[in-house]
Amino acid sequence: MHSCAAVLAVVLVGNLMLLPPTLAQNAGFVKSPMSEIKLTGDTFELYCDVVGNPTPEIQWWYAEINRADSFKQLWDGARKRRVSINTAYGANGVSVLGITRLTLEDSGTYECRASNDPRRNDLRQNPALSWIRAQATITVLQKPKINASDQIILPADTSGPPITLQCNLTNAHNAHRESLWIKNGQEISDTRTKDNNTQYRINKPRADDAGEYMCVFTFDKAPNANATIEVKVLPDITSHKRSENKKEGENATMYCKSVGYPHPIWIWRKQDGTSYTDIDNSTGRFFITNRDNYTELNILNVNISTDPGDYQCNATNMIGTTAKTTILRVRSHLAPLWPFLGVLAEVIILVVIIVVYEKRKSPDEIMDDDEPGGPMKTNSTNNHKDKNIRQRNTK
Numbered sequence: 450m451h452s453c454a455a456v457l458a459v460v461l462v463g464n465l466m467l468l469p470p471t472l473a474q475n476a477g478f479v480k481s482p483m484s485e486i487k488l489t490g491d492t493f494e495l496y497c498d499v500v501g502n503p504t505p506e507i508q509w510w511y512a513e514i515n516r517a518d519s520f521k522q523l524w525d526g527a528r529k530r531r532v533s534i535n536t537a538y539g540a541n542g543v544s545v546l547g548i549t550r551l552t553l554e555d556s557g558t559y560e561c562r563a564s565n566d567p568r569r570n571d572l573r574q575n576p577a578l579s580w581i582r583a584q585a586t587i588t589v590l591q592k593p594k595i596n597a598s599d600q601i602i603l604p605a606d607t608s609g610p611p612i613t614l615q616c617n618l619t620n621a622h623n624a625h626r627e628s629l630w631i632k633n634g635q636e637i638s639d640t641r642t643k644d645n646n647t648q649y650r651i652n653k654p655r656a657d658d659a660g661e662y663m664c665v666f667t668f669d670k671a672p673n674a675n676a677t678i679e680v681k682v683l684p685d686i687t688s689h690k691r692s693e694n695k696k697e698g699e700n701a702t703m704y705c706k707s708v709g710y711p712h713p714i715w716i717w718r719k720q721d722g723t724s725y726t727d728i729d730n731s732t733g734r735f736f737i738t739n740r741d742n743y744t745e746l747n748i749l750n751v752n753i754s755t756d757p758g759d760y761q762c763n764a765t766n767m768i769g770t771t772a773k774t775t776i777l778r779v780r781s782h783l784a785p786l787w788p789f790l791g792v793l794a795e796v797i798i799l800v801v802i803i804v805v806y807e808k809r810k811s812p813d814e815i816m817d818d819d820e821p822g823g824p825m826k827t828n829s830t831n832n833h834k835d836k837n838i839r840q841r842n843t844k
Contacts, residue, residue, distance in 0.1 A: 476501035476563045479541060481583035487551055488592040488672050494547045495585055497561035500540075505565040507536055507544040512558045514586075520560060528555075556589045590671055593621035597664065597676035602768060603654050605683045614649045614678050616664035622671055631663040631675075656685035659710035684709040684742075684764035684771045692776040697753040703775045704745045705762035713764035713771075715744035720759040720774075728760075753779045 482495035499505045510520040523546065525534040536544040542563065548555055566579040596617045603609055618625060628647040630640040640649060651658050659682040665675045688706040695701045707713060717737055718725035728735050728746065738745045744762055757779045763772045 474500070474502035474565075476505035476565045476581050478561075478563070478581065478583050482546075482559060482561055482585035484586040484588075486588045486590065486670075486672055488590055488674065489551055489553060490592055491551050491589075491672070492547065492549045493551065493587060494545055495559055495561070495587075497544045497546075497563070497583065499542045499561075499563040499581075501542075501563070501565040503565050504538050504540070504542050505563040506569065507542050508562045508580075509534055509544070509546045510560040510562060512560070514557050517558060520558075523559075551589050553589050553591065556587060558584050558586055560584045590622050593625075593666065593674040594619050595664065595666070595674060595676040598678050600679040600681060603656070603659055603680065603682040605769070609654050611650060611652045612654050612680070613651075614662055614664070614680075616647050616666075616676050616678075618645045618666050618674070621666070621668070621674065623668060625666045625668050625674075628664060628666045631665060633660045651680075654680075655708075656682050657708040658682075659708070661710065679710070681711060681766075681768055682709045683769040684713040684766055686762070686764055686771050686773045689762060689773040690775045692778065694778045694780070695751050696780050697782055698750055701748040701751050701756070701777055702745065703760055703762070703777070704743065705764070705773055707742045707764050707771070709742070709764075709766065709768075711766045712741040713766045715739045716763040716765070717744070717746045718761045718763060720761065725761055748777075751777070751779050753781060 476499055478498070479500050480496055480498035482497055485493055487493050495509075497507055497509075499507060509523040511523050512518075512520040523532055523534065526532065528548065531549050533547045533549075534544065535547075536542070544561065546559065546561075561583045562576075562580045564580040566574075568574050569576075569579040596619055598613075598615045601612055601614075603612075614630075616628070618628070625645070627641050627643050628645075629642075630637045630647070630649045637649065640647075647664055649662065649664075659680045662678045662680060663675050664678070665673050667673050684707045686705050686707045688704075690703050693701050693703055705715070715737070717728040717735075719728055720726075728737065730736060734749045736747045736749070738747070744764075746760065746762070748756060757777055760775045760777055761772050762775070763770060765771075
């Protein structure tokens with residue numbers, strides 16, 4: 450036993466000696482941060498991706514503009530918790546620096562430093578030799594001032610008066626190039642202009658005209674400036690299933706679609722007598738899917754005893770509530786046989802009627818069936834009488 454163990458140990462050591470050694474690799478950048486121009490109040494993120502063996506450590510440093518000799522290290526939560534640093538180490542080292550609610554003082558040079566030198570944190574070492582660096586310049590400009598219309602709430606009906614959305618660029622760091630309008634993230638066609646004062650008119654406002662409108666001013670050497678105007682309205686359910694017919698054991702699907710803004714909170718309910726009960730997934734058969742202006746209720750393995758009834762989709766936002774009802778009908782497994790069973794029942798009833806009728810016939814009706822035999826006897830007797838009379842006359 451000991452000799453076998455010794456031989457195995459020798460073999461393992463020999464195999465380890467034959468393995469190629471892991472080569473050290475100096476740190477290098479796969480992706481380095483990029484310079485950007487931002488406006489006050491905005492947010493920026495800088496990315497840094499480094500490779501090396503062992504995996505390099507990553508740090509973030511900052512220096513004010515024209516103060517390249519005064520870098521200070523940044524940490525997560527700095528600048529009144531406006532700074533966030535998220536770093537992950539694996540085959541590569543990846544780090545993201547983010548700063549929110551930008552101010553003019555956030556302008557400067559941001560530096561990603563990386564090193565896998567074992568002596569990188571030794572104060573006696575020169576950081577310039579043990580750390581590699583990648584820099585990005587962040588320029589923060591004062592956000593232009595835009596006077597915009599207040600939010601608008603449309604009437605529930607479609608007979609409301611025309612509405613006009615307006616934005617006026619009153620102060621900017623330089624002359625703007627043009628302006629345009631965007632609704633729910635999509636540019637509205639034919640709204641581009643070069644005026645400082647821009648308008649968008651809705652002549653016949655409807656529920657589907659509600660949404661988030663944005664006036665955008667573009668610049669040649671600066672980020673776009675924008676202002677948001679919300680047009681709100683009560684949810685209007687434009688499409689839903691009026692009824693759903695299923696056989697017992699099948700799956701049922703009901704849905705509702707709406708227009709309006711803000712997007713509604715959807716609730717499904719089932720009528721229980723004169724009141725409605727909210728539907729949840731406690732039974733494991735009910736599943737509700739909500740996506741902005743759309744909701745869907747799926748019922749698995751419908752039960753003929755408990756599931757039929759009226760189901761209501763309820764759409765609610767800060768303006769009000771709208772609801773529509775879908776009727777769920779559930780048929781038995783024997784439903785396809787019902788026409789055949791109906792015909793069979795009719796045949797059976799007809800046969801019973803015929804049999805009863807035959808058994809209840811009166812005796813007179815039976816004699817009538819034999820009438821052809823009676824008259825023949827009567828005629829024969831009469832003939833004999835006629836014959837006797839003729840013989841007496843002859844004498």
